[in-house]
Amino acid sequence: MSDSDDHDEDHEYQSFEFESDYEDEYFDNQSENSSSSTRSHNERVSPSKTSTSFNEWTLPKFILTVFLDKYQKLKDSKLGGCTDDDLLILLHYKRWQADEVINDFFDNPKKLFEQAGLPVPPQKSANHLKSTTSFDCSVCCESYKQVMVYELSCSHRYCLFCYHHYIYNELSTGKLIHCIQPDCALTIPHGDIDKIFDIVEHDSSIIKITKPLNENRLLVASAKIFVDSQSTYKWCPAPDCKGFTELVSSATFDEATLDYKDISIIPIVRCAESHEFCFSCNYENHLPCPCWVVKKWIKKCQDDSETINWIDANTSACPNCLSSIEKNGGCNHMTCKKCHHEFCWVCLGNWSEHNNSYYKCNKFEQDMSEIEMKKSKSRLTLQRYLHFYKRFTIHESSMQGDLKVLKQINNVAVMYLESRRKDSSVTSLAWSDIQFLPDAIRALSNGRKTLKWTYCFAYYLMDSNFQEIFESNQDYLNRTVEDLSEIFEKITTTSTKGDSDIVKLIMKNKTKIINLSNTISLRQKTLIDGAYHNLKEGLMKFDA
Amino acid sequence: MPRTPAGPHPFQRRLLKEYQGLVKANLPGITMVQHADTMSEYIFRIQVQHNPLYPENDRYYLSVRITREYPVDSPQVQFIKYEELDDEEASEAKIPIHPHIYSNGHICLNLLGDDWTPACSVESVLLSVQSLLGTNQVLERPPDNDSYVRHAPLNPKLTKFTYHDDDV
Ligand SMILES: [Zn+2]
Ligand SMILES: [Zn+2]
Ligand SMILES: [Zn+2]
Ligand SMILES: [Zn+2]
Numbered sequence: 001m002s003d004s005d006d007h008d009e010d011h012e013y014q015s016f017e018f019e020s021d022y023e024d025e026y027f028d029n030q031s032e033n034s035s036s037s038t039r040s041h042n043e044r045v046s047p048s049k050t051s052t053s054f055n056e057w058t059l060p061k062f063i064l065t066v067f068l069d070k071y072q073k074l075k076d077s078k079l080g081g082c083t084d085d086d087l088l089i090l091l092h093y094k095r096w097q098a099d100e101v102i103n104d105f106f107d108n109p110k111k112l113f114e115q116a117g118l119p120v121p122p123q124k125s126a127n128h129l130k131s132t133t134s135f136d137c138s139v140c141c142e143s144y145k146q147v148m149v150y151e152l153s154c155s156h157r158y159c160l161f162c163y164h165h166y167i168y169n170e171l172s173t174g175k176l177i178h179c180i181q182p183d184c185a186l187t188i189p190h191g192d193i194d195k196i197f198d199i200v201e202h203d204s205s206i207i208k209i210t211k212p213l214n215e216n217r218l219l220v221a222s223a224k225i226f227v228d229s230q231s232t233y234k235w236c237p238a239p240d241c242k243g244f245t246e247l248v249s250s251a252t253f254d255e256a257t258l259d260y261k262d263i264s265i266i267p268i269v270r271c272a273e274s275h276e277f278c279f280s281c282n283y284e285n286h287l288p289c290p291c292w293v294v295k296k297w298i299k300k301c302q303d304d305s306e307t308i309n310w311i312d313a314n315t316s317a318c319p320n321c322l323s324s325i326e327k328n329g330g331c332n333h334m335t336c337k338k339c340h341h342e343f344c345w346v347c348l349g350n351w352s353e354h355n356n357s358y359y360k361c362n363k364f365e366q367d368m369s370e371i372e373m374k375k376s377k378s379r380l381t382l383q384r385y386l387h388f389y390k391r392f393t394i395h396e397s398s399m400q401g402d403l404k405v406l407k408q409i410n411n412v413a414v415m416y417l418e419s420r421r422k423d424s425s426v427t428s429l430a431w432s433d434i435q436f437l438p439d440a441i442r443a444l445s446n447g448r449k450t451l452k453w454t455y456c457f458a459y460y461l462m463d464s465n466f467q468e469i470f471e472s473n474q475d476y477l478n479r480t481v482e483d484l485s486e487i488f489e490k491i492t493t494t495s496t497k498g499d500s501d502i503v504k505l506i507m508k509n510k511t512k513i514i515n516l517s518n519t520i521s522l523r524q525k526t527l528i529d530g531a532y533h534n535l536k537e538g539l540m541k542f543d544a
Numbered sequence: 545m546p547r548t549p550a551g552p553h554p555f556q557r558r559l560l561k562e563y564q565g566l567v568k569a570n571l572p573g574i575t576m577v578q579h580a581d582t583m584s585e586y587i588f589r590i591q592v593q594h595n596p597l598y599p600e601n602d603r604y605y606l607s608v609r610i611t612r613e614y615p616v617d618s619p620q621v622q623f624i625k626y627e628e629l630d631d632e633e634a635s636e637a638k639i640p641i642h643p644h645i646y647s648n649g650h651i652c653l654n655l656l657g658d659d660w661t662p663a664c665s666v667e668s669v670l671l672s673v674q675s676l677l678g679t680n681q682v683l684e685r686p687p688d689n690d691s692y693v694r695h696a697p698l699n700p701k702l703t704k705f706t707y708h709d710d711d712v
Contacts (some may be wrong), residue, residue: 138616139662141561158663166662169616180663 025498031263052279055246056272057233062244063214063223065290067091069099080103081121085189088213090116092176092190092222117178118533119153119188126153127188128193129160139180140514148199152188156181164200174225190216205355237282245270247253263290263532274442276449286453290532293542296455302387319348331485332398368486388459395452398485399445405488406441409506413437416503434506436514440484443517446459450524458532462543466534473527484516562666569652576672577605577628584610588670592677595710603628604640606673607649608666611701613664617698618660620701621669641683644676648693650700651676652686657705 001423015122074087079102082090087101093116094100104112111119118123128151133510135144137159146159158166167188170177177193179186194211227233227244236243250267268287276285278294286294316335319340330344337521339380342351413434461467491505534540553559563583566576578587586608592598606624608619623639639645643653655664655672686692697703 141556142559158661162662165616169613178661180661182659182661182664182668531712 038527049416052250052267052269053248054133054267054269055248055280056270057244058272059220059223059242059244060212060214061272062227063216063219067096067219067223068214070096074101076100077102081124083125084193086125087111089118089176090188092218093117093187114185117176117185119186123153124194125189127151127192129192129199135159139166150192152183152184152186153180154180154181154186156184160200163196167196171221174218174222177218190218201379219385234269234277234282234284236273236275236277236427237277237284238271238273238275241271241273241275243273243275245269245271245277245279250279262536263288263528264536266291267298274447282375285449286456287450288528289453289457293456293460294453297392297459300385301392304385304389311466319343331489332394332482332484343469344448385459388455392452392455395448396456399448399452402444402448402485402488405485405492406437406444409488409502410437411440412502413506416500433510436510436517440513440517443479443520444484444488447477447520447524448485450527451477451481454527460542462541464540466539468532470527470540473530477520477523477527480516480519484513484520487513487516550560552612553582553584553610553612553614558615559610566666568662569667571667571670575675577626578636584614586666589628590670590674595678595680597683598638598640598677598678602640603637604677605637607671610666614666615662618656618664618701619666619669620699621653621673622651622700623658625649640677641685642677642680643682643684643686646686646692646696648696650692650696650703650707658700 010231064340071088071091074091075084079087082105090101090112091098094104097217101112113120128149130149131146132149133146135149135157136142136146137144137147137149139158139162142159144159149157150160150434151157156179163180164180167177168182171193176187176220179187190213194461197217198211200285232247234245234247235241236245237443247267250265268276268285269279270276271302277283277391278286278291281291281294283298284295314514318336318339318341320336320339333342333351335342343349401429417434451474454470454477458467458470458474461470487509491502491509533539560583561636565578566586571589574595575589576586577589579585586607590606591602592599592604593600598604605624606621606627607624608621610619611617623645624641626637626639639647639649643708646652651673653672653676655669692703
């Protein structure tokens with residue numbers, strides 16, 4: 001008796017090629033921005049030459065496309081004597097194989113209906129959800145003066161409280177749910193399940209909140225179980241994200257035998273909420289790092305968690321006056337409120353020097369001084385680790401800071417536009433005018449993510465001449481990311497007069513923001529491409 | 545549905561009614577030998593009639609625990625090795641040998657799994673277990689008994705049994 005645990009049909013839906021989509025989204029904006037169109041499309045090397053293609057799903061979209069698509073088709077063909085409820089039950093029973101439903105229907109309708117728990121034609125379903133008086137429920141053993149009860153065509157009647165408990169428990173199987181009576185095989189229609197929940201959970205029989213069918217509780221439960229059971233489907237690992245992704249095709253990816261020189265085969269996919277993640281190891285997009293490096297790094301960071309405390313204790317004070325500094329946004333250009341000393345949060349160096357030689361900020365100087373030389377080797381190893389670890393975590397927390405600031409900016413802009421729209425007075429801004437914001441937000445956080453993983457990458461990299469190229473790419477990306485982050489943070493901190501002020505500042509900086517986010521995407525790609533080529537050619541190697 | 549473990553059972557009336565029914569019920573071969581005041585723990589003595597594999601004098605003891613989720617979810621049921629203090633015949637109680645009963649007392653029974661609905665009751669479990677023994681024809685343990693018993697969780701409800709065949 002398994003109604004729905006083995007769906008193995010082929011889905012032929014539009015697949016998204018990661019490569020092409022990735023580019024289009026970022027570079028479509030260029031047309032409305034004259035100053036950045038100096039780069040032609042041909043100049044760009046394609047990003048990681050991935051052969052990964054995938055479908056982005058949300059549960060409602062999945063249910064609509066995979067489950068209900070066939071329901072609509074059959075609904076139109078009008079199987080004789082079938083109500084919409086019946087049809088949905090038949091399809092669910094046949095695991096959404098419309099052909100099987102049609103064949104069995106014409107072959108032996110009685111048998112099909114009986115198996116699916118429907119009254120055998122010409123009998124019709126007569127389900128009742130109603131209020132009744134003086135009712136003794138044999139499940140909860142309560143005697144009710146007045147109560148809502150539910151019964152299927154069998155007239156086995158139980159109170160709604162009991163039905164709600166029962167269905168709640170059964171939902172986890174994702175299978176069709178039958179009458180409470182043990183020997184009764186009649187199936188509860190999908191719609192009735194939602195009705196029962198709405199009435200019990202909203203404690204009212206008057207308010208009828210009709211959910212669309214693709215949010216039906218049983219269909220959602222069934223879809224979740226389907227996704228869980230399929231190795232070609234994975235939930236997005238981003239916190240609170242309900243999206244999932246179906247891997248349509250990818251390079252053969254064998255963890256055990258892979259020689260890890262080719263990072264292009266890492267199956268980076270995206271969810272419906274635009275979160276990029278690795279289908280293989282289920283982490284966020286960790287390019288340019290191969291999965292094994294990621295695993296090693298994460299393990300090391302967990303093992304060395306004590307050193308993390310050391311870092312925390314040492315990165316929270318102004319290097320000039322030693323007063324404590326609180327970091328709110330994502331930008332790493334710090335100004336001490338007390339002594340106005342401007343410094344870099346990452347290396348604690350003077351900010352003014354960063355314009356010329358920012359890249360020292362990323363490079364681990366192994367041969368610093370004689371004193372350093374005297375230090376034991378293990379000390380040096382620890383210092384090297386701390387150098388990269390610190391930068392890795394700083395970008396991680398900066399990402400959170402960025403998101404906070406960006407959310408605020410986005411909210412302000414959206415609310416401002418909304419109010420202008422309601423006002424119906426002269427609108428100076430249209431929705432299309434702020435469409436660049438979500439793109440910039442994404443570019444910034446994706447850029448930071450890549451930047452973050454470059455420190456893990458660099459930690460495991462063997463010394464070579466090409467390391468310098470990598471480091472300068474890293475530096476380029478770092479600078480643009482910080483520049484854009486700084487603009488956003490300034491917008492929120494310098495405008496004190498209110499929302500309209502923020503919107504003005506956003507618009508004033510529009511060109512700059514678009515330019516910078518395009519540059520971030522480009523540099524991000526350059527960096528990953530560079531890593532890809534050098535690893536593949538054996539010019540850069542990991543120290544395994 | 546969040547349920548706090550403290551406080552009265554959400555189906556208190558049902559528990560009471562079942563308890564009263566079990567006290568009164570005169571089920572042949574089934575005797576309640578112990579129960580908790582909360583009406584959520586029972587031990588029953590089971591005797592089998594008309595099956596030479598299980599002589600009528602043989603006594604088996606079944607432990608029934610009513611969980612917080614009862615009756616939405618089935619009770620926790622298993623055979624136990626139990627000794628009645630005031631029992632003159634005090635022959636050592638055993639776990640009955642049966643192709644669906646493991647030597648640790650766990651029972652593979654549809655009613656306790658997929659076939660359970662809130663309309664089933666402790667009584668239906670008792671009758672079902674008794675008939676499981678009454679209709680048996682081979683004195684054997686399940687084929688996977690040794691490996692199951694070695695790795696089995698204490699609570700049989702945590703085992704996802706695959707029901708070998710439906711007609712026993
Ligand atoms: Zn019924
Ligand atoms: Zn009830
Ligand atoms: Zn997501
Ligand atoms: Zn990975």
